[in-house]
Amino acid sequence: MDLVTREAWGAPATSPAAYQSSAHGVKIHYLGSAYTSRKHSLCDDMVRSIRSEHLANVAEDYVDIAYTALVCEHGSVFEGRGTHKRTGANGNATLNARDYAVCALLGSSGMTVPTDAMLNGLVDAIEWLRRSGDAGLWVGGHRDGFATKCPGEQLYAWVEQGAKRPAGVRPPESTPDVYVVREHDTISAIARRLNVPWQELAAVNGIAAPYTIYPRQELKVPGLIAPVVPPFPGTSAFVVGRRNPAVLDLDDCLIGQGFTRHHDGNGYQRGDLFTEYTRRNVADFQRATAELRGDPDGYPGPLTWTLLHS
Ligand SMILES: [Zn+2]
Numbered sequence: 001m002d003l004v005t006r007e008a009w010g011a012p013a014t015s016p017a018a019y020q021s022s023a024h025g026v027k028i029h030y031l032g033s034a035y036t037s038r039k040h041s042l043c044d045d046m047v048r049s050i051r052s053e054h055l056a057n058v059a060e061d062y063v064d065i066a067y068t069a070l071v072c073e074h075g076s077v078f079e080g081r082g083t084h085k086r087t088g089a090n091g092n093a094t095l096n097a098r099d100y101a102v103c104a105l106l107g108s109s110g111m112t113v114p115t116d117a118m119l120n121g122l123v124d125a126i127e128w129l130r131r132s133g134d135a136g137l138w139v140g141g142h143r144d145g146f147a148t149k150c151p152g153e154q155l156y157a158w159v160e161q162g163a164k165r166p167a168g169v170r171p172p173e174s175t176p177d178v179y180v181v182r183e184h185d186t187i188s189a190i191a192r193r194l195n196v197p198w199q200e201l202a203a204v205n206g207i208a209a210p211y212t213i214y215p216r217q218e219l220k221v222p223g224l225i226a227p228v229v230p231p232f233p234g235t236s237a238f239v240v241g242r243r244n245p246a247v248l249d250l251d252d253c254l255i256g257q258g259f260t261r262h263h264d265g266n267g268y269q270r271g272d273l274f275t276e277y278t279r280r281n282v283a284d285f286q287r288a289t290a291e292l293r294g295d296p297d298g299y300p301g302p303l304t305w306t307l308l309h310s
């Protein structure tokens with residue numbers, strides 16, 4: 001699942017919405033307004049604007065974006081209020097307390113047919129809410145028990161057929177994403193918005209000082225491609241004094257990330273032997289990484305492995 005956390009798309013890390021321990025199931029929604037297909041680099045803008053719209057809605061008095069999660073046409077799952085938070089999107093207090101609410105970025109006009117990637121992302125979101133949010137197995141549409149067209153004919157038909165992953169879903173495209181330059185954009189402003197280093201953005205597009213760009217110019221955004229993480233080889237690959245090919249990969253990551261302080265006096269060398277130096281360098285990486293700081297034992301687990309490759 002490609003989960004875009006609240007912090008990653010620019011919302012406060014935790015929603016102020018009321019806590020709830022579990023949900024009966026998940027209700028699927030759509031935007032119910034005109035929507036056009038867009039580049040993925042603009043999807044987070046859309047999510048931010050939905051949150052602004054909700055916060056400005058005096059009639060509803062929303063404390064946050066109303067949805068539990070939102071799914072774009074490219075299959076990314078944007079964390080809305082998130083797990084264990086009461087939704088505001090299902091129509092009334094009873095319905096909000098009953099089910100989570102997942103909104104597809106799909107229109108009632110313009111783009112009205114869900115992509116396979118979107119359906120796949122919706123299933124990702126549903127499974128995530130079951131796994132991490134104690135959601136029950138029921139899946140329905142906003143219109144179930146409430147007078148609304150939401151989530152539209154196309155999506156509701158999919159829900160009625162069991163909300164399944166589409167057959168033969170292709171992996172996401174590996175071609176670089178593209179950003180279309182807007183009026184008054186600068187390289188550094190775009191880089192900040194896309195969360196990539198501006199030097200890299202300039203370099204991959206062959207733009208040198210004075211970094212002139214033009215409205216409607218298309219920029220390649222290679223930084224948006226998720227890094228490829230090889231499968232975790234298991235903890236048995238990392239035992240002090242034992243050799244394993246995965247240690248070569250581990251060493252590449254440590255060297256690439258600059259964690260090479262511990263060595264035998266000749267600089268930290270790449271090799272397939274997991275040494276005490278390797279373990280200490282991994283421990284340095286764990287101490288330097290917020291998600292891993294709690295247990296810096298120097299032995300890579302699945303999360304250390306993933307973050308080392310990021
Ligand atoms: Zn709805």
Ligand SMILES: [Zn+2]
Nearest residue numbers: 040043072074
């Ligand atoms: Zn997208």
